[in-house]
Amino acid sequence: MAESTLMEKLVSLCKRRGFVFQSSEIYGGLGSVWDYGPLGVELKKNVKDRWWRAMVHARDDIEGLDAAILMHPRVWEASGHVAGFTDPLIDCRTCKARFRADKLQDAQCPQKPSKHPGEHSTCDLTEPRMFNLMFKTFMGPVEEQAAVIYLRPETAQGIYVNYQNVLNSSRQRIPFGIAQVGKAFRNEITPGNFIFRTREFEQMEMQFFVKPGTDEEWFERWREWRLAWHHSIGLTPSKLRWHQHGPGELAHYAKAAYDIEYEFPFGWNEIEGIHNRSDFDLGRHQEYSGKKLEYFDQAANERYLPFIVETSAGADRVTLTLLADAYREEQVEGETRVVLAFHPSVAPIKAAVLPLVKKDGMPELAERIYHDLKRQFPCFYDDSGAIGRRYRRMDEAGTPFCCTVDGDTLKDGTLTVRDRDAMTQVRVHQDQLLTHIRERVG
Ligand code: GAP
Secondary structure (H helix, E strand, O other): OOHHHHHHHHHHHHHHOOOEEEOOHHHOOOOOOEEEOHHHHHHHHHHHHHHHHHHHHOOOOEEEEOOOOEOOHHHHHHOOHHHHOEEEEEEEOOOOOEEEHHHHHHOOOOOOOOOOOOOOOOOOEOOOEEEEOOOEEEOOOOOOHHHEEEEOOOOHHHHHHOHHHHHHHOOOOOOEEEEEEEEEEOOOOOOEOOOOEOOEEEEEEEEEEEOOOOHHHHHHHHHHHHHHHHHHOOOOHHHEEEEEOOOOOOOOOOOEEEEEEEEEOOEEEEEEEEEEOOOHHHHHHHHHHOOOOOEEEOOOOEEEOOEEEEEEEEHHHHHHHHHHHHEEEEEEOOEEEEEEOOOOOOOOOOEEEEEOOOOOOHHHHHHHHHHHHHOOOOEEEOOOOOHHHHHHHHHHHOOOEEEEEOHHHHHHOEEEEEEOOOOOEEEEEHHHHHHHHHHHHO
16 A cells, blocks of 8 residues: 555545544645544543553652643743754745755755755745744733743753752652653644644653662663653564664663654654753752752662653654554455454553344344443444444454344353454353453453
């Protein structure tokens, strides 16, 4: 399948089945902003829940946090974002399009035939100027410079400024981490590739505070754990790889950095960054706030500014990765079957309950079973159309199990449970159905 076609098919499936819609669609849409529909919100929530479970609930050394999006403007001076969170921007005076100066070879001039910006005789490009990616707004009723605040471009800073609050209010000692899931905003010059690069997105970030000198060891551990997590949600291992940042690529705060990349239909791209941020962040906040942020190690009777190992993943990017990784087209009995082969733990709907026919008490029994299952996990009831069509609808939604009430169910209480990927069926007694599905969902 051509790569562009796969993305087009995915975008179309996402709209048709209620995963992702364009924001403000009835007004013509808003550039690179997307809304999650009924199935999409469940899928993305499962990504965030799986992350939270692995990072916070399953560990004793990480605490959760939910910091506000709006922060004191000095935070962004200390973090380096006011001075340095910029991309070089170029305008074309002819076609009025805007491009990132450092990505001209990846950009397309809107004039036909399609060429790179600057390659048409009529292209008239400006000199690059630095453009800050933070969204600005005003706090209070007066729109003046003193009232400028920013929508956070990363969730990490909310963790740094709360590091002592968490330390003082929990029983943690270094090494320990703080995890947070939340919205971030970047006024990207060239967003795109559906929900891959957007102007409003969600991050799942964890900052791990360690003693200087142990940072490299922790960095390696976190690299290993984070890659294992992406495997655990079902991503194809051969489509994941590491990209190490070279000296020219390292962010201003990073001593070392690796990206976990996925092979999308549009090429290998970052889905998560693991960064050794040294003591840059706490050092800067200490300097700008005038508050001591050192840690006192009582046992060793020593004082130091902790180093930070950061793991930073995009919830929307991981959601897109799951969608792209799960998409399959297969020929079955002369028809094309479209399947989203999600790992059951992230599938938006875990099971469908279907009466084989709409008579003989099958719908009533199926509805009772559906209501029982629905108390435990998201389920779907469907009694309309041929059974084959109903299976196909569930395949497209990525539902791993279809439980069908048929004539035998009325006699012996067993249902067929169809596996979405193998399309095989086993008979399970209705009393064991919940356990049967729960064991497979994980
Ligand atoms: N605190 C470090 C930080 O923010 P980053 O590499 O700029 O690092 C981390 O971002 C992750 O956030 C990326 O790996 C990606 O998954 C996600 N992300 C960043 N910009 C994004 C955007 N414009 N749209 C969607 N996700 C984005």
